Structure formats: structure tokens, C-alpha cells
Amino acid sequence: MxxxxxxxxxxxxxxxxxxxxxxLNDHFVLVLLxxxxxxxxxxxxxxENFPQPAWSVYLLLxxxxxxxxxxxxxATYLEEPDQHFFLTKEREILLLxxxxxxxxxIFWGSVQILGQLLFLPLYLKxxxxxxxxxxYLLVLTAGKYSLIQAKWSSNTKDGTFQWxxxxxxxxxxxxxxxxxxxxxxxxxxxxxxxxxxxxLDGLLKMVAKRSxxxxxxxxxxAFLRSGDFWGLTLRLFGLSLxxxxxxDLAWLATGLVxxxxxxxxxxxxxxxxxxxxxxxxxxxxxxxxxxxRGFQRILRGILYGILGLxxxxxxxxxxxxLYLGVLILGSFILNQFYLxxxxxxxxx
Numbered sequence: 001m002x003x004x005x006x007x008x009x010x011x012x013x014x015x016x017x018x019x020x021x022x023x024l025n026d027h028f029v030l031v032l033l034x035x036x037x038x039x040x041x042x043x044x045x046x047x048e049n050f051p052q053p054a055w056s057v058y059l060l061l062x063x064x065x066x067x068x069x070x071x072x073x074x075a076t077y078l079e080e081p082d083q084h085f086f087l088t089k090e091r092e093i094l095l096l097x098x099x100x101x102x103x104x105x106i107f108w109g110s111v112q113i114l115g116q117l118l119f120l121p122l123y124l125k126x127x128x129x130x131x132x133x134x135x136y137l138l139v140l141t142a143g144k145y146s147l148i149q150a151k152w153s154s155n156t157k158d159g160t161f162q163w164x165x166x167x168x169x170x171x172x173x174x175x176x177x178x179x180x181x182x183x184x185x186x187x188x189x190x191x192x193x194x195x196x197x198x199x200l201d202g203l204l205k206m207v208a209k210r211s212x213x214x215x216x217x218x219x220x221x222a223f224l225r226s227g228d229f230w231g232l233t234l235r236l237f238g239l240s241l242x243x244x245x246x247x248d249l250a251w252l253a254t255g256l257v258x259x260x261x262x263x264x265x266x267x268x269x270x271x272x273x274x275x276x277x278x279x280x281x282x283x284x285x286x287x288x289x290x291x292x293r294g295f296q297r298i299l300r301g302i303l304y305g306i307l308g309l310x311x312x313x314x315x316x317x318x319x320x321x322l323y324l325g326v327l328i329l330g331s332f333i334l335n336q337f338y339l340x341x342x343x344x345x346x347x348x
Contacts, residue, residue, distance in 0.1 A: 008077040019181035034252065072104055072107070074151070113137055182267065203224060215294030219294060236264045253323075254327050258327065261307070265338065271299065
């Protein structure tokens with residue numbers, strides 16, 4: 001049993017390592033270095049010009065503490081067939097899970113401690129003594145361990161191991177990691193979920209019910225009801241707004257927003273093949289060019305809608321309005337020319 005789960009762990013880590021080279025490419029590393037330098041400079045300025053009253057610092061430390069406290073999940077590497085083939089090995093599985101819990105506590109507990117140490121100067125500025133900070137870390141570490149144990153104990157009910165629940169949580173953990181890599185490259189093994197969001201049904205009525213708009217309707221429907229496309233769009237759009245709200249340097253904020261727009265466009269290209277599994281769609285009495293035009297219209301509509309909201313925020317928040325034009329021009333080039341090139345490659 002140990003060998004089986006060790007091989008699963010090594011295989012998944014090797015898979016993540018393979019995808020990480022697409023994430024840490026030259027351009028992204030350069031952006032990260034610039035962002036790190038900017039954050040370091042802002043941190044130094046914050047320490048030199050400490051705000052009074054310091055409620056914003058308290059809020060920052062609270063958010064950081066909560067993020068570090070709730071980060072992480074137990075990597076059990078359980079799979080769907082295990083509940084049938086390993087049912088007689090349940091005791092051994094539970095022992096392996098306890099080892100996974102210890103690994104999770106050591107790793108994420110260390111991440112929490114290191115993350116808090118980065119903000120030690122802020123705690124000292126607020127008047128917290130070193131021994132008080134150490135006590136705070138001890139409480140957080142003990143709470144982290146209790147949280148991990150409480151999460152795993154929910155997988156048992158009346159002393160019975162809930163295989164379905166544990167397998168589903170492991171699947172969601174792996175899918176969340178793979179979806180991060182999917183922001184930068186195509187990743188195999190990502191499962192999509194479909195959910196009707198009735199509050200968005202009104203948007204479907206915006207598409208005219210004509211034969212030449214068949215694929216417009218289908219692509220918009222897939223976008224609104226797919227957890228992958230809809231959730232990804234909201235996350236990247238939220239990040240772009242957060243950048244505009246928190247970064248004072250107009251050139252850096254504009255560059256990051258354009259980066260998020262590029263990542264969104266790159267990921268939404270997968271919408272073109274969302275109906276490839278449905279062979280009946282090939283029997284529609286519409287030509288291939290109708291499908292292509294419908295795909296580009298819907299994708300451009302989504303991207304320009306997001307750009308419109310970003311432009312309003314940029315107009316209100318950017319100190320140098322010249323960069324608003326840079327944002328609009330850069331997004332226009334992405335939406336009109338880059339999309340056309342990528343769409344042609346998809347079709348070819």
C-alpha cells in the first residue's frame with residue numbers, strides 16, 4: 001500500500017513539475033521580479049511612513065493571517081476505484097492518511113510561520129513584543145493542527161470512513177492545482193462541471209434566434225453554465241480590479257491587467273471545442289464558417305465587456321490617464337488580431 005500511494009504521489013508531483021516550466025517562463029519570471037521589487041519598496045515605505053491610526057495595517061495582518069491559516073489541504077491521493085478494491089485495506093489506508101496529515105501540517109505550518117515572520121516588523125511597529133509574537137505563532141500553529149484534524153474527522157460518520165467524500169475532496173484538490181497550471185498551458189485531466197445559473201438566463205435572450213446565430217447561442221450558453229469558463233473569468237477579472245485598486249504605479253498596474261486579459265483570452269480559446277464531444281452538432285444545417293464567426297463574436301463580446309468595466313475603474317483610479325489608452329489599445333490588439341490568429345490555428 002505504501003508503494004502504491006508513493007508512486008501516485010511521485011507521478012502527480014512529476015506532472016506538476018512538467019507544467020511548472022510553462023508557468024515560470026522568462027516573461028512571467030520577469031513580471032514576478034518586477035512585482036517583488038515593487039512590493040519590497042512599498043513595504044519599506046510603509047515601515048518608514050507608518051500610518052496613524054493603523055487600522056489599515058491591522059486589516060492587512062488579519063487578511064494575511066486568515067489566508068495562511070486556512071491554506072492547504074490533505075493530499076491523500078485516493079482514487080475512485082479505491083473504495084472497491086481497497087475496502088479490505090481500510091485500516092492501512094487510514095494509517096497512510098495520518099501520515100499525509102502530518103506532512104500537510106509540517107509543510108503548511110512552516111509556510112504559515114515563514115509568512116508571519118515576513119510581517120514581523122509590522123507587528124513590532126504596532127507595539128507587540130517579540131515574546132507576544134512568538135506566543136501568537138504558537139497559537140496559530142496549534143490552531144492549524146486542530147483545523148487539519150477537524151477537516152479530516154469530517155470524513156468519518158458514526159465511526160465509518162466516508163470513501164465518497166474523501167475521494168471527492170482529493171479530486172477537487174488535484175483539480176484546483178491543475179486549473180492553476182491551465183492558466184498558462186493546456187492541461188490534460190481537467191474535468192468540467194456544468195451548472196445552470198438561472199439569474200444569467202436573461203443574457204441568452206440577447207442572442208437572436210436565427211440560424212446564423214446558432215453557435216452564438218451555444219457558445220454563450222456553455223460560457224455561462226460552465227464552472228471552468230465562468231469561474232475563471234470572474235477570478236481573473238477580480239484580480240485585475242484588485243491590481244487597479246492597490247497598485248499606485250500606473251505602468252505596472254496596466255501591464256498586469258493586460259497580462260490577466262491575455263491569460264483570460266488564452267483560456268477561453270478552449271471554448272471553441274466545448275461541443276466536440278457532441279457528434280450531433282455536426283448535423284446542424286449551418287456551415288463551418290458560421291461556427292467560427294459565432295465563436296469569435298461571443299469571445300470578443302465577453303472580452304470587450306470586461307474591458308469596458310476595467311476602463312471605468314482605470315479612469316477612476318489611474319493617476320496617469322495616458323495608461324488608460326495603453327490598456328484599451330493593448331486589449332484591442334489582443335481581441336482583434338491575436339484572437340483571429342489563435343482562432344485560425346485552432347481551426348486548422
